[in-house]
Every structure is written in structure tokens, then in C-alpha cells.
Amino acid sequence: MVPDDLKQHIGKIDPPHVREVERGAIRRYADAVGNDNPLYFDEEYASESRYGTIIAPPGFFGWSMQSVPSSEGIIGLMTAMINAGYYRILDGGMSYEFFLPVRAGDIVIASPKVKDVNAKEGKSGTMMVCDFETTYLNQNGDLVAKAYQTLIGR
């Protein structure tokens, strides 16, 4: 059974989260991963590629954690989970559909939505499985990607 305090967040969409995809942020992200592909930091190399400029690695939209302070969507649900005693939260997985490359200088608008919350019996008792769906648009209003993430509270 999913407690009502959690259930009320299903279907809620956080306010759109707008970010400029900065060169420095892309470089730091690639560096933290240990990814030395020049497409992510070498302007000269990237300018001769099919993209014409530096791009962000798939999965990086300027900022990967799209947590917007909001009582409605993701943060609200996470707070409700902790209050309901499901304070041990683990990331379950991530999937994407990519439609367009993300270039340095693009504006990305993310809209994260609480898609579903389900109770599941696990080894250590009942778990709350939370599914999120985030849509990413660029400055032209074109669909860049969709991301699906699962967080598990125990």
C-alpha cells in the first residue's frame, strides 16, 4: 500500500527548470567522469565535427540533477517518503530517449514529473518505488530528450 501522503504527488510536474549549457560545466562533467573525448572541451576539434561546436555528453543537460525546490514534485515526494519512514533512498536506474544533440550555449528546459509510486515487497520489508519522467526541450522548443529515473525508498 502506498501511503496517501506519497500518492498525492503522482502526476505532479515541477516548474520548468531552465539552464544554459555552459562550456565549463561540460568540461568539469567530462573531467569528473574521466572522459577525454575532445568533442567536450576542444573548441577547435569540435568546430570541425558535424556539430560545429562543443557538445554535452548524452545524459548531461547542463546540470544532471534537476532538483528544483518545490513542494509538488520530486523534492516534495522525497520529503514525504522520509517523513513516512522510507528514509533510505537508493537510485534504481536511468533510461533515456535522445532526439537531438545538446550544444554548448543551448538553453535546456527540463520538466520533471512524478510518474508513479508503487509499493513492492523486498528482503528488508516494503519498498516504495518512485518513477520519474523528465522532458527536455531546447531554446527552439524542440524535444531534446526524455529521461526516466527510478528512486527506491526503504
Place this chain on the structure above:
Amino acid sequence: MVKEQICWEDVEVGYELPTLEKIAHSLMLVKWAGASGDFNPHHYEEAFGQSQGTGGTIVHGLLKHAWLIQLVTNWMGDEGFMKKFSCQYRGIDYPRKMKTMNEPQDGDTWQCKGKITNKYVDGDDHCVDLEIGVVNGKGEVTTPGSATVILPSGEWQLDN
């Protein structure tokens, strides 16, 4: 500059991607926290990790996801396009602690692996499906996943 580019015709089902090796350590996790914006203390504070039931600090799922994306995108080359990606965090990975300011202690090395499971044409797109995963030091796949990539077909070489 002549760049090496893999083409759809170059690969078959069963083809294995070059393995990408990674070492997760505390310093890398802190850098990742800063770069990704995930400041959950579960990844840098030992006592908090214990309170979360994992026995200590653990490697970010999203860092492992970024490793797998690196595995695929650096293999597919600049002309490839990643269409779909998915991974599940099934097993917990523990980072190496630091020995010096920038050197980790001895310990596990992780291997990111990939294999082509399907090859097909979808409209104008020459696609391959991949089975991918992060393998820990014990040989267990802690982070299995899949990806679909569009590769340039042979005509790309003639046109360029």
C-alpha cells in the same frame, strides 16, 4: 585530420566493444558530486552511508551511468548518435579510499563492457542494439544496461 569512424557495415551481432576500465575512488566521487550536482552525503560521508544501510559510502549510480555512456559514445565516434540508453543499479559498488592526495589505495578496478545484440535498418537509420554493463572486481555485473546507436553506413565514407 583523418578520424577513425566505425561504420554499420564494420560490425556484426556478437561484436564486442573495447573494454573501458575505471577506478572509482573517494576523490572521483567528490569531483562527480560537484560536476553533477548530486551532493547526497551517502557518497562522501562514511557514517551517513552506514545510516543508509549500505555499510559506508557508495559509488553514485549516475557516475556508473556516465561511464557506460562514455563506453558507447567513444566507440561509436563523432558520426554516431546514441538514440536510447538504459541502465539499472543492481549491485552496490564501494569506492577505493585515497592513499595520497590524488592516488587511490590498491583495490577493485571496474570494467565497462558492451556487445552488439541486434543490427537492423530503421527507416533511414542504420542501428545496432547493445548490451552493456559495469563489471566489478569480482566479475559481477553491478550495473547492467542497454543502448541503441545509429552508425553511419558505408556510403558515409564515400561522401566524405
